[in-house]
Amino acid sequence: MLSLSGTGIGRGIAIGRAIVLDHSHRQIPEFTLSEDAVEDEVKRFRDAVARARTGLLRILDSIPPDSPPETHAFVDVHLQMLDDPVISEQPVESINHERKNAEWSLKTHADTLIAFFDGIEDPYLRSKKNDVHQVVDRVLAELLGHTVTDLSRLDDDLAGYVVVTHDITPADTVTLHQRGMTAFLTSLGGPISHTSILARSLHIPAVVGLHDAVRYIRNDDLLVIDAANGSIILGPDDAVLQEFRDRQQAHREEIASLTLLHHQQAITQDGIQVALLANIELPEDLKLLAPAGAEGVGLYRTEFLFMNRSQPPGEDEQFETYCQVLDTVSGPVTIRTLDLGADKQVDGGRTDGERSINPALGLRAIRLCLNEPALFKPQLRAIFRAATRGNARIMIPMLSSLSELDQALELVRETHRELAKEGVEFNPHVPVGGMIEVPAAAISADLFARKLQFLSIGTNDLIQYTLAIDRIDDEVNYLYDPLHPSVLRLIYRVIEAGRSAGIPVSMCGEMAADPEFTRLLLGLGLREFSMEASSLLQIKQLVLNTTVCDLEKTAKDALQCLEQDRLRNMVEQLNIDKVSTV
Amino acid sequence: MKLEREIEVINRLGLHARACASLVKAAVQFSSTIALKHDGQSCDAKSIMGLMMLAATQGTRLTLVVEGEDSQQAVNRIVELFSDRFGEEE
Incomplete structure (x- = not known):
C-alpha cells in the first residue's frame, strides 16, 4: 500500500483500476528542410491544423445535452485558439523563413508564447498557458501521426477505470466522462484550471498537480481516491478497501438525503x-x-x-x-x-x-x-x-x-x-x-x-x-x-x-x-x-x-x-x- | 465612425480564456475594426490569443477603440459583455 497526494478536485470517493496514458515525453524532431520541401511542409502543417480542428468539432458535437454549459465554452476556447493566426499562421513564417520542419516551428513558437504567459503576474491568467500547451499538443499529435491522448485505443466503456496521465484537456474530460470514467489523476493542473472546473461540475472525482508521483502508478493498479483531500491509496488491502466502500456508500446516501433538508x-x-x-x-x-x-x-x-x-x-x-x-x-x-x-x-x-x-x-x-x-x-x-x-x-x-x-x-x-x-x-x-x-x-x-x-x-x-x-x-x-x-x-x-x-x-x-x-x-x-x-x-x-x-x-x-x-x-x-x- | 470608450474589467477572474472567447465571438459579428488598449499595448478583439495575452485582471481599465460602419452597435455589445461579467457567477 502506498499513499500519494495532490490537489483534490470535487468531493467523494472513487475506487477503480488505473489506465496510464502518457504523451508528455513526446520527442520533437528538429531538422532543416531542403528548399523545394518548404511548400509541402507548409501544407503538411495546415492539414494538421485542419485535422485538429475537425477533431475538436467532433468533440463539440458529441457533448451530451445535459452537460454543464461551460463544457461547450471550454472546447470553443480551444477552437478559437486554433483559428487564431497567432497559433495557426505564425509557425508558417518560421517554416518559410528558417526552413525548419513543422513540428519544430510550432514547438519553438509555442515555447515563446508560453514564456510570455509565464511572465503574467496574475496567477489565474498565467495558468492559461496550459490551454496553449493543450492546443499545440493537438496539432503536434496530428503532425506526428498519433491521436492526442491515445484515447482511441481505449475501450468505450471506462466504468471502473481511473485515467492517469500528464494532463487532460477539457474536451477529453468530456469524452472520458461520457465513456463512464470513474476518476482521473494528472501530473499538471491546479484547483482553478479549466479541466478542474469542469470535473467539479460533472462530479468527476480527480486529483491534479501530482507531479512525478504519477510515475508510481502502473496500468491496472487498484486505486482508492479521496477527492476531498486529494489523497490516493495505491494497492489498498482488503480492510482499507472495505472502509472506503462504506464511505462511498454513505456519501451517496447523504447526497440523496440532503435535498430533503430544505x-x-x-x-x-x-x-x-x-x-x-x-x-x-x-x-x-x-x-x-x-x-x-x-x-x-x-x-x-x-x-x-x-x-x-x-x-x-x-x-x-x-x-x-x-x-x-x-x-x-x-x-x-x-x-x-x-x-x-x-x-x-x-x-x-x-x-x-x-x-x-x-x-x-x-x-x-x-x-x-x-x-x-x-x-x-x-x-x-x-x-x-x-x-x-x-x-x-x-x-x-x-x-x-x-x-x-x-x-x-x-x-x-x-x-x-x-x-x-x-x-x-x-x-x-x-x-x-x-x-x-x-x-x-x-x-x-x-x-x-x-x-x-x-x-x-x-x-x-x-x-x-x-x-x-x-x-x-x-x-x-x-x-x-x-x-x-x-x-x-x-x-x-x-x-x-x-x-x-x-x-x-x-x-x-x-x-x-x-x-x-x-x-x-x-x-x-x-x-x-x-x-x-x-x-x-x-x-x-x-x-x-x-x-x-x-x-x-x-x-x-x-x-x-x-x-x-x-x-x-x-x-x-x-x-x-x-x-x-x- | 471612430469611437473610443473606457471600460473596466469588473469580473473577478479578469479577462480569462472563456471571457476572451465570448468577446471574440461578439467582435467577429461586426465589420468594424475593434481594438482594446492597455498600458500602451493594443490588441485586436477578434484574436483570442491577443486578448489572453493582454492579461487584464479585475480592475484593469482598458480603452476600447472601434472604427467602422457598425461601430456604435459594436461598442454597445462589447460594453454589455463587460458589464455582464461575461456571465461569470461571482
Whole structure:
C-alpha cells in the first residue's frame, strides 16, 4: 500500500483500476528542410491544423445535452485558439523563413508564447498557458501521426477505470466522462484550471498537480481516491478497501438525503437554533434561496449595481432594486453598503485617475463612501425607503476606526431627518451593523458593538489582513490559514463582543461555508452563518448532527493552542463523528 | 465612425480564456475594426490569443477603440459583455 497526494478536485470517493496514458515525453524532431520541401511542409502543417480542428468539432458535437454549459465554452476556447493566426499562421513564417520542419516551428513558437504567459503576474491568467500547451499538443499529435491522448485505443466503456496521465484537456474530460470514467489523476493542473472546473461540475472525482508521483502508478493498479483531500491509496488491502466502500456508500446516501433538508429548521441536538442565510449579488440570485432553505440574506453585495456604467445608479433605480429583493425574501436582508474602491471603480467615479498601488489597503468601501457622500447618500435613502417593504438591515463594510463609524452613523441620522422633512415614506428603524474584516475593528470589536445593532465577520479579508497574505497569489497562498491561532482569536473576540453587548454576530466569509469549521465556530459561540446558497444544505446537516455543549470546551481550548498541528488535531476531534462531507 | 470608450474589467477572474472567447465571438459579428488598449499595448478583439495575452485582471481599465460602419452597435455589445461579467457567477 502506498499513499500519494495532490490537489483534490470535487468531493467523494472513487475506487477503480488505473489506465496510464502518457504523451508528455513526446520527442520533437528538429531538422532543416531542403528548399523545394518548404511548400509541402507548409501544407503538411495546415492539414494538421485542419485535422485538429475537425477533431475538436467532433468533440463539440458529441457533448451530451445535459452537460454543464461551460463544457461547450471550454472546447470553443480551444477552437478559437486554433483559428487564431497567432497559433495557426505564425509557425508558417518560421517554416518559410528558417526552413525548419513543422513540428519544430510550432514547438519553438509555442515555447515563446508560453514564456510570455509565464511572465503574467496574475496567477489565474498565467495558468492559461496550459490551454496553449493543450492546443499545440493537438496539432503536434496530428503532425506526428498519433491521436492526442491515445484515447482511441481505449475501450468505450471506462466504468471502473481511473485515467492517469500528464494532463487532460477539457474536451477529453468530456469524452472520458461520457465513456463512464470513474476518476482521473494528472501530473499538471491546479484547483482553478479549466479541466478542474469542469470535473467539479460533472462530479468527476480527480486529483491534479501530482507531479512525478504519477510515475508510481502502473496500468491496472487498484486505486482508492479521496477527492476531498486529494489523497490516493495505491494497492489498498482488503480492510482499507472495505472502509472506503462504506464511505462511498454513505456519501451517496447523504447526497440523496440532503435535498430533503430544505424545509427543516437548523437546530442542534441540544436545541440551539442556528440561522443559515445566503450571500447574494443580484436579484437573480434570489431564486437559489428557497431550494437551499435559506432563512434570509446575510450579505447582499450592492456594488454590482454600480459597476460598468458611466453614472452611478440614481436613488430611484436603487430603490426599485432593493424593493425587488425585499419583496421576495421573507427573512432578513442584510444590505451591505457600497464596497467599491480602488480596485472596483464606478466609471466616472474618481477623476484623478490615480490607482492605488495596493488596492486592498486603499480608498475603498466605507472610506470611499465617507469621502463621497454624493455617492453614499442616495444609497442610504433608497435603503430606508425600501425598508418599509421588508426586513432590511444595513451593513457597513471595512470599518477600521470608531470615527468612521460615528461619521457613517451621523450620515444615517442626517438621511432620516431629510426624508422626514420631505415627508417621504421610510423606515427609521433599520438595524445598522458593521462588517468586521479589518483586524483593528476585530481587536476593538467591543467598542464597535456598543454603537451597532449587529456585527458580521468577513473572514476572507480578515484572514488576508491579519496574516498579510494575498490569497490569489499562488506563491504565498499556502500561508492562508483560517485555523491560524491569531485568526481564531480575533473571530472569538468578535463573537464575545457581540454577546456581551447583546447583539447578533454573523459570519459571511468563505469560512462560514466550509464544513471543516462549522463545529469549531458553533463551539466558539457563532449562531449565524451566511454563505453561497449551494453550500447551505450541507452546513445545515452538520448543524443538525451537532451537540454544541460537547464542543465548547475543545473549541475554547483550541484558542490556547500554540502548535498548528495540535490545533488541527483538535478540529479533527470536533469533527470526529461528522457525517462524511458531500 | 471612430469611437473610443473606457471600460473596466469588473469580473473577478479578469479577462480569462472563456471571457476572451465570448468577446471574440461578439467582435467577429461586426465589420468594424475593434481594438482594446492597455498600458500602451493594443490588441485586436477578434484574436483570442491577443486578448489572453493582454492579461487584464479585475480592475484593469482598458480603452476600447472601434472604427467602422457598425461601430456604435459594436461598442454597445462589447460594453454589455463587460458589464455582464461575461456571465461569470461571482
